[in-house]
Amino acid sequence: MEKKETSLGLTAKKTGDMSAWYTEIIQKADLADYSSVSGCIILKPYAYAIWEKIQQAVDTKLKAMGVKNAYFPLFIPEKLLRKEQAHVKGFSPEVAWVTEAGSTKLDERLAIRPTSETIMYESYAKWIRSWRDLPLKLNQWNNVVRWEFKHPVPFLRTREFLWNEGHTCFATKEEAEKECLDILNMYDGVLKEHFSIEGVKGKKTDHEKFAGADYTLSIEIFLPNGKAIQGPDSHHDGQNFAKAFGIKFLDNNGQEQFVYQNTWAITTRMIGVLILVHGDDKGLVLPPRLAPLQAVIVPILFRDSKDKVLKEARDIKDKLAGTFSVFLDDRDEYNPGWKFNEWELKGVPIRIEIGPKDLEKSQAVLFRRDTMKKENVHLKDIPKRVEAILEDIQSNLLKRSKRVLEENIIEVKTMEQFSKAIEEKKLVKALFCGSGDCEAEIKEKTGGAGSRNIPFGGKLVTGTCVGCGKQAKFNVLWGKSY
Amino acid sequence: MEKKETSLGLTAKKTGDMSAWYTEIIQKADLADYSSVSGCIILKPYAYAIWEKIQQAVDTKLKAMGVKNAYFPLFIPEKLLRKEQAHVKGFSPEVAWVTEAGSTKLDERLAIRPTSETIMYESYAKWIRSWRDLPLKLNQWNNVVRWEFKHPVPFLRTREFLWNEGHTCFATKEEAEKECLDILNMYDGVLKEHFSIEGVKGKKTDHEKFAGADYTLSIEIFLPNGKAIQGPDSHHDGQNFAKAFGIKFLDNNGQEQFVYQNTWAITTRMIGVLILVHGDDKGLVLPPRLAPLQAVIVPILFRDSKDKVLKEARDIKDKLAGTFSVFLDDRDEYNPGWKFNEWELKGVPIRIEIGPKDLEKSQAVLFRRDTMKKENVHLKDIPKRVEAILEDIQSNLLKRSKRVLEENIIEVKTMEQFSKAIEEKKLVKALFCGSGDCEAEIKEKTGGAGSRNIPFGGKLVTGTCVGCGKQAKFNVLWGKSY
Numbered sequence: 001m002e003k004k005e006t007s008l009g010l011t012a013k014k015t016g017d018m019s020a021w022y023t024e025i026i027q028k029a030d031l032a033d034y035s036s037v038s039g040c041i042i043l044k045p046y047a048y049a050i051w052e053k054i055q056q057a058v059d060t061k062l063k064a065m066g067v068k069n070a071y072f073p074l075f076i077p078e079k080l081l082r083k084e085q086a087h088v089k090g091f092s093p094e095v096a097w098v099t100e101a102g103s104t105k106l107d108e109r110l111a112i113r114p115t116s117e118t119i120m121y122e123s124y125a126k127w128i129r130s131w132r133d134l135p136l137k138l139n140q141w142n143n144v145v146r147w148e149f150k151h152p153v154p155f156l157r158t159r160e161f162l163w164n165e166g167h168t169c170f171a172t173k174e175e176a177e178k179e180c181l182d183i184l185n186m187y188d189g190v191l192k193e194h195f196s197i198e199g200v201k202g203k204k205t206d207h208e209k210f211a212g213a214d215y216t217l218s219i220e221i222f223l224p225n226g227k228a229i230q231g232p233d234s235h236h237d238g239q240n241f242a243k244a245f246g247i248k249f250l251d252n253n254g255q256e257q258f259v260y261q262n263t264w265a266i267t268t269r270m271i272g273v274l275i276l277v278h279g280d281d282k283g284l285v286l287p288p289r290l291a292p293l294q295a296v297i298v299p300i301l302f303r304d305s306k307d308k309v310l311k312e313a314r315d316i317k318d319k320l321a322g323t324f325s326v327f328l329d330d331r332d333e334y335n336p337g338w339k340f341n342e343w344e345l346k347g348v349p350i351r352i353e354i355g356p357k358d359l360e361k362s363q364a365v366l367f368r369r370d371t372m373k374k375e376n377v378h379l380k381d382i383p384k385r386v387e388a389i390l391e392d393i394q395s396n397l398l399k400r401s402k403r404v405l406e407e408n409i410i411e412v413k414t415m416e417q418f419s420k421a422i423e424e425k426k427l428v429k430a431l432f433c434g435s436g437d438c439e440a441e442i443k444e445k446t447g448g449a450g451s452r453n454i455p456f457g458g459k460l461v462t463g464t465c466v467g468c469g470k471q472a473k474f475n476v477l478w479g480k481s482y
Numbered sequence: 483m484e485k486k487e488t489s490l491g492l493t494a495k496k497t498g499d500m501s502a503w504y505t506e507i508i509q510k511a512d513l514a515d516y517s518s519v520s521g522c523i524i525l526k527p528y529a530y531a532i533w534e535k536i537q538q539a540v541d542t543k544l545k546a547m548g549v550k551n552a553y554f555p556l557f558i559p560e561k562l563l564r565k566e567q568a569h570v571k572g573f574s575p576e577v578a579w580v581t582e583a584g585s586t587k588l589d590e591r592l593a594i595r596p597t598s599e600t601i602m603y604e605s606y607a608k609w610i611r612s613w614r615d616l617p618l619k620l621n622q623w624n625n626v627v628r629w630e631f632k633h634p635v636p637f638l639r640t641r642e643f644l645w646n647e648g649h650t651c652f653a654t655k656e657e658a659e660k661e662c663l664d665i666l667n668m669y670d671g672v673l674k675e676h677f678s679i680e681g682v683k684g685k686k687t688d689h690e691k692f693a694g695a696d697y698t699l700s701i702e703i704f705l706p707n708g709k710a711i712q713g714p715d716s717h718h719d720g721q722n723f724a725k726a727f728g729i730k731f732l733d734n735n736g737q738e739q740f741v742y743q744n745t746w747a748i749t750t751r752m753i754g755v756l757i758l759v760h761g762d763d764k765g766l767v768l769p770p771r772l773a774p775l776q777a778v779i780v781p782i783l784f785r786d787s788k789d790k791v792l793k794e795a796r797d798i799k800d801k802l803a804g805t806f807s808v809f810l811d812d813r814d815e816y817n818p819g820w821k822f823n824e825w826e827l828k829g830v831p832i833r834i835e836i837g838p839k840d841l842e843k844s845q846a847v848l849f850r851r852d853t854m855k856k857e858n859v860h861l862k863d864i865p866k867r868v869e870a871i872l873e874d875i876q877s878n879l880l881k882r883s884k885r886v887l888e889e890n891i892i893e894v895k896t897m898e899q900f901s902k903a904i905e906e907k908k909l910v911k912a913l914f915c916g917s918g919d920c921e922a923e924i925k926e927k928t929g930g931a932g933s934r935n936i937p938f939g940g941k942l943v944t945g946t947c948v949g950c951g952k953q954a955k956f957n958v959l960w961g962k963s964y
Contacts, residue, residue: 033605036562037592040555042605045620048552070530073522074594074625074642080518093584098594100579101629110519112556112580112594123515123524132815138527143556143625147583160556333614 008341013281018225022153025275029284029346032154039152039159043268046346047155049292050271051162055141057194057289058164058266061186067137067166072119074142075110080118084244087117090211094146096159112145117212117263120167121245128259130250131171135179136259139166155272156229156482163267169247169259173238176260180236183264184217187232195270196287196397197221197277198405199231200477202453207436210263214238220452220477222405223276226425228452228479231273234264278397284347285369287397288390294324295386296343300336300355312379313354316364319383324390344369349393350386370396409477415445418466418478422449427479429455431472433465442467442478452477490823495763500707504635507757511766511828514636521634521641525750528828529637531774532753533644537623539676539771540646540748543668549619549648554601556624557592562600566726569599572693576628578641594627599694599745602649603727610741612732613653617661618741621648637754638711638964645749651729651741655720658742662718665746666699669714677752678769678879679703679759680887681713682959684935689918692745696720702934702959704887705758708907710934710961713755716746760879766829767851769879770872776806777868778825782818782837794861795836798846801865806872826851831875832868852878891959897927900948900960904931909961911937913954915947924949924960934959 010028012020026032031047043051059069075098082088091114098110113119120138128136145160152158166183170176184201191197199219209216213235220228241247242258251257278285288294299313313328320326329339336353343351353365358376366385367374370393377385410421411429421428428449432438443450445467458475465472492510494502508514513529525533541551557580564570573596580592595601602620610618627642634640648665652658666683673679681701691698695717702710723729724740733739760767770776781795795810802808811821818835825833833849840846845858848867852875859867892903893911903910914920914933925932927949940957947954 033608035555035601036559036604037555037557037601040557042555043553045550045552049550051553052551068527068531069534070527071525071533071644073517073519073524074627075519075522077518095584096580096592097582098578099581100591102575102577102631109582110578119517119519122518126515145556149584162553 008338008345010281010283010345014224014279015281018223018276021279021281022272022276025279025283025345026154031271031275034154037159039148041152041154041158043162046292047271050274050286050290051268053290053292054190054194054266054270055164057190058187059141061190062139062164062166065137065182065186067139067168069141070138071140071142072113072116072123074113076113076116076119078109078111080122081111083118084212084241086240087212091115091146094148096145096147113142114144114146115263116140116142116144116165117167117241118245121241121247124167124169124259125245125247128169128247128249131252134169134171134249134259135175137166137168137179139164153272155275156269158268161268163265166262166264168262169242170261171249171251171257171259173260176262177236180217180234180262180264183262184219184232184234187234187264187266188219190266191219191221191231192398194287194289195274195277196394196401197231197273198398198402200405200409200453200455202455202477204453205432205434205439205451205474205476207439208451208453210235212237212240213263214240218453220479221273221277222408222427222479223273223482224404226408226422226427226480227482228427228477229269229273229276229482230452231270232264232266235262237261237263277401279347282372283345285397286347286349288349288394291347291349292325293327293346293348294390295320295326295350295352296339296348297326297328297352297354298336298339298343299328299330300353300358302356305356305359309354309356309359312359316352316354316379316382320386323383324386350389352382352386368393370400412466415442415466418442418449419446422446422478422480427452427477429475429477430466431461431463432474432476433468433470434473435468435470438465438467438470446478448480449478450481452479452481490820490827492763492765492827496706496761497763500758503761503763504754504758507761507765507827508636513753513757516636519641521630523634523636523640525644528774529753532756532768532772533750535772535774536672536676536748536752537646539672540669541623543672544621544646544648547619547664547668548617549621549650551623552620553622553624554598554605556595558595558598558601560591560593562604563593565600566694566723568722569694573597573628576630578627578629595624596626596628597745598622598624598626598647599649599723600727603723603729606649606651606741607727607729610651610729610731613734616651616653616731616741617657619648619650619661621646635754637757638751640750643750645747648744648746650744651724652743653731653733653739653741655742658744659718662699662716662744662746665744666701666714666716669716669746669748670701672748673701673703673713674880676769676771677756677759678876678883679713679755680880680884682887682891682935682937684937684959686935687914687916687921687933687956687958689921690933690935692717694719694722695745696722700935702961703755703759704890704909704961705755705964706886708890708904708909708962709964710909710959711751711755711758711964712934713752714746714748717744719743719745759883761829764854765827767879768829768831770831770876773829773831774807775809775828775830776872777802777808777832777834778821778830779808779810779834779836780818780821780825781810781812782835782840784838787838787841791836791838791841794841798834798836798861798864802868805865806868832871834864834868850875852882894948897924897948900924900931901928904928904960904962909934909959911957911959912948913943913945914956914958915950915952916955917950917952920947920949920952928960930962931960932963934961934963
């Protein structure tokens with residue numbers, strides 16, 4: 001056995017220095033690497049395979065909702081980007097500009113898309129003529145660039161990232177608002193069913209909504225360092241862009257009307273969230289539906305029984321391979337202990353160990369990554385048990401995520417309770433008046449806790465604002481943001 | 483019935499003004515649109531759905547070959563792009579440069595990737611340590627930008643396009659060269675099986691090879707205007723980039739060696755090729771495996787039998803929907819004739835017509851787009867016939883493409899025959915000495931016919947160069963290039 005250049009296990013603890021743990025796991029589990037382009041990362045095959053599974057889950061659901069994929073140019077002429085005022089104000093500090101091509105200076109600067117509203121809506125205005133052209137529901141899977149000047153963090157804050165961006169138009173506000181919520185629920189379904197992550201669905205306060213939107217719906221996710229991070233979101237834009245870009249249609253009565261619009265997205269940031277929510281001190285813990293490998297077989301090899309054990313290991317692989325993504329780790333240069341560590345680090349949901357003693361008993365050992373527990377399984381029962389354990393891991397991780405979320409949201413009545421909870425790394429629920437000034441003051445008093453969203457399904461709000469004592473309008477989720 | 487803004491059918495003839503026909507079909511079949519970014523197009527849903535099918539076909543084959551997908555940054559720092567001399571010389575006239583972000587001028591210009599060798603190989607040099615890290619076979623599906631100053635043509639010549647780019651490293655030249663050819667054959671399989679297109683596989687002359695490669699393998703495709711267009715290609719880079727970027731490994735004997743590399747790609751240009759090869763004066767003709775819709779059902783509706791006919795049409799749809807992509811066109815606002823034209827324009831392989839008279843005979847009419855022929859089919863036989871006809875269209879289009887190719891390659895011995903064949907819009911096969919000067923002279927004499935490639939499987943070359951009369955080295959395919 002030979003040692004790799006870096007030691008295999010993690011040295012940082014998740015419960016200790018989470019940032020150090022995160023940085024280490026990304027390198028050691030072979031998820032991403034830095035490049036010589038500041039603020040941009042390389043998605044290595046293991047992370048990209050997770051992204052492909054996320055894409056597939058979302059894309060399948062979008063297609064079932066009647067959304068079609070398309071592709072619009074990477075570049076946005078400067079004058080087009082400037083058409084909607086709130087929008088350009090929100091994005092222009094972060095825009096990367098192309099000013100030269102070959103040896104020619106361009107007449108007009110071209111923005112690298114930070115998001116594609118402006119380039120898409122110019123076409124929408126041309127394409128949409130009558131109510132028959134509605135709804136128009138297009139989506140893109142592409143790369144966008146937002147030139148953040150804050151410290152970059154792989155997946156969570158990078159200057160280029162991958163995402164889907166949906167841009168839909170409807171004849172009526174009702175239809176648009178219904179879709180805005182349907183899409184949020186679709187994303188929430190993907191989070192629950194694929195990520196095994198429970199989040200908080202709600203509406204952003206005006207202060208935190210998307211640049212150009214009437215309102216923003218979001219899913220907020222609790223991170224183990226006590227902060228909240230925004231997951232996928234869905235924005236109802238009303239007629240803001242429609243008016244700026246002239247997206248009009250003739251209705252049933254021959255009257256000209258502006259369309260109502262939504263935009264919505266999920267990004268590669270969610271890979272970072274996945275790592276943070278489920279990972280532990282041993283490494284990644286991947287939910288089976290997003291795991292590039294669902295099971296790995298590690299044969300325990302001794303010279304005199306090697307052939308027999310390998311043969312059985314191959315049999316197991318062949319039986320599983322049609323249904324699950326499985327890898328037989330028969331590398332000679334590493335011993336079983338080393339392999340166990342590596343696959344635990346990479347978060348493979350199930351490990352199947354088989355050695356000569358197991359073979360005598362016609363069994364193998366099944367190890368599950370989420371609970372680190374082992375069980376002996378008869379050889380003929382392996383496919384059935386693998387299926388059952390994978391399902392159990394998927395739902396167990398979701399239950400765990402839900403429990404952690406519930407344990408970490410504290411309802412408070414006073415600013416004293418509020419600050420204490422934030423210090424104890426909790427999220428807070430508290431009544432709020434809705435004023436931007438009051439929100440800014442709360443943020444200052446609590447060392448940075450802002451409104452995350454106004455969770456759905458809250459009771460009728462009666463009471464006073466936790467910040468200013470005036471009549472409250474909303475019951476808000478608060479927390480520091482990643 | 484209501485008229486659309488533009489008339490439905492094509493006014494240009496493919497056999498007349500092919501360029502006008504191409505421009506018209508792209509708009510009318512709803513494949514692409516122009517944007518306000520000069521030289522960039524919008525891939526509308528119908529074209530993007532074709533691209534998704536191309537991606538899926540290639541991606542499945544690549545994964546089976548052990549290639550893994552990854553994602554590298556869009557940006558390449560200028561000094562990195564300049565590391566390999568032949569490469570930078572080939573690309574720098576077409577590079578789009580980012581020089582500003584937000585309100586900050588960047589210290590170093592960033593190229594938008596025209597191709598990702600340089601940004602990827604910087605990492606490869608870091609990642610590869612020993613023979614155990616080889617082969618390294620990574621692929622990206624992404625967007626690239628080449629700022630062409632020639633007149634843009636949708637799909638065929640655009641400043642941004644989508645592609646796959648594979649970048650592989652091997653310990654030995656033999657392994658690398660084998661993969662280079664395997665990949666070309668993989669692409670050729672996709673062309674034959676999915677595009678129904680027969681091309682000419684071969685090796686580019688030195689004069690036409692990729693900037694930075696030892697040699698380039700390509701598939702050249704004949705277009706109905708007598709020109710050739712390059713399809714997918716596969717480059718063997720030898721150790722050129724390995725030496726420029728220091729991509730070294732310790733071999734079995736502990737000796738440091740440079741890796742051998744390949745790069746290969748298929749692009750959205752192939753959508754343009756697909757349109758040009760199979761389309762006709764009625765519109766697109768799509769091979770079933772790349773068709774977003776494989777069958778469309780058009781019910782013939784009269785007031786007294788509407789319900790019955792619609793019910794049967796829905797039944798047919800339900801029976802087909804699990805296996806084929808099928809659409810029931812029950813729109814009220816268009817009559818059957820209008821719908822027939824629309825779906826012919828969009829190249830849907832099979833149209834199923836059903837009206838009250840068909841219903842009486844328990845049959846439907848199946849129309850196939852490639853031959854424009856109709857047949858009556860008993861209702862219970864529809865799924866079976868649809869399957870058989872789709873297969874037949876797929877192979878018929880390939881046969882047709884093969885026949886057209888063979889009819890349009892003329893072997894010549896003299897420059898007189900050569901020029902005559904080119905004037906008659908043929909491709910030419912002729913012996914060639916291999917000299918770049920001679921190639922340039924031939925191009926001038928023939929009004930622009932250059933070497934396309936040196937087709938595989940040619941006999942031992944004996945004879946003299948068609949251009950200069952010196953000893954010939956290769957039997958070359960010549961033609962004007964799109």
